[in-house]
Amino acid sequence: EPEVTQTPSHQVTQMGQEVILRCVPISNHLYFYWYRQILGQKVEFLVSFYNNEISEKSEIFDDQFSVERPDGSNFTLKIRSTKLEDSAMYFCASSWGPYNEQFFGPGTRLTVL
Amino acid sequence: AQKVTQAQTEISVVEKEDVTLDCVYETRDTTYYLFWYKQPPSGELVFLIRRNSFDEQNEISGRYSWNFQKSTSSFNFTITASQVVDSAVYFCALSENQFYGGSQGNLIFGKGTKLSVKP
Numbered sequence: 276e277p278e279v280t281q282t283p284s285h286q287v288t289q290m291g292q293e294v295i296l297r298c299v300p301i302s303n304h305l306y307f308y309w310y311r312q313i314l315g316q317k318v319e320f321l322v323s324f325y326n327n328e329i330s331e332k333s334e335i336f337d338d339q340f341s342v343e344r345p346d347g348s349n350f351t352l353k354i355r356s357t358k359l360e361d362s363a364m365y366f367c368a369s370s371w372g373p374y375n376e377q378f379f380g381p382g383t384r385l386t387v388l
Numbered sequence: 389a390q391k392v393t394q395a396q397t398e399i400s401v402v403e404k405e406d407v408t409l410d411c412v413y414e415t416r417d418t419t420y421y422l423f424w425y426k427q428p429p430s431g432e433l434v435f436l437i438r439r440n441s442f443d444e445q446n447e448i449s450g451r452y453s454w455n456f457q458k459s460t461s462s463f464n465f466t467i468t469a470s471q472v473v474d475s476a477v478y479f480c481a482l483s484e485n486q487f488y489g490g491s492q493g494n495l496i497f498g499k500g501t502k503l504s505v506k507p
Binding site for chain 2: 306308310316317318319320323325330331333364366368370372373374375376377378379380381382
């Protein structure tokens with residue numbers, strides 16, 4: 276069964292460093308998303324991506340964040356200068372259509388020290 | 389104001405009990421979609437169900453059932469004969485369309501209900 280994959284599973288970084296979180300969405304899906312979940316809290320939307328451009332972004336997704344689909348399979352989230360409050364689980368998701376069910380990857384736990 | 393409210397923070401039941409998880413949503417759209425996701429202790433988010441606003445039929449899938457009532461803006465989830473493996477955090481989520489400036493498919497999650505099923 277096709278699934279969304281994410282790498283790495285855990286990333287530890289120093290404050291101020293850049294990180295890139297990687298995702299491989301399900302191959303025939305067209306819509307891609309990043310969400311984050313601070314420990315013990317709800318899942319929050321960051322950004323959606325369709326047709327090689329950002330469809331929507333939340334107020335969390337400020338200038339420190341960027342997304343890219345560098346090739347036909349990968350979907351990346353970059354945080355340019357990490358802050359302590361960026362520590363969270365980051366989930367990638369994909370769906371066939373904008374209102375279809377989204378399938379989530381296993382997440383990348385980002386720890387900023 | 390929260391768009392998705394899961395008032396039950398934690399529920400604890402004994403195996404084989406039935407349990408209902410509540411979800412109340414708020415939207416101005418006439419077309420919207422509701423979802424339930426399960427997050428077991430391992431942390432992944434597992435899709436359970438999607439309903440659109442025009443389909444109010446209740447749905448049953450094995451021990452799981454869902455009760456969608458537009459009149460009360462609720463989409464409740466019942467687990468019959470609960471099992472230890474049902475222990476997880478369950479999230480209800482809403483996806484609005486863009487008519488009132490809503491997001492294209494982005495999921496708005498509730499805070500989740502942590503279900504503990506004890507043997």
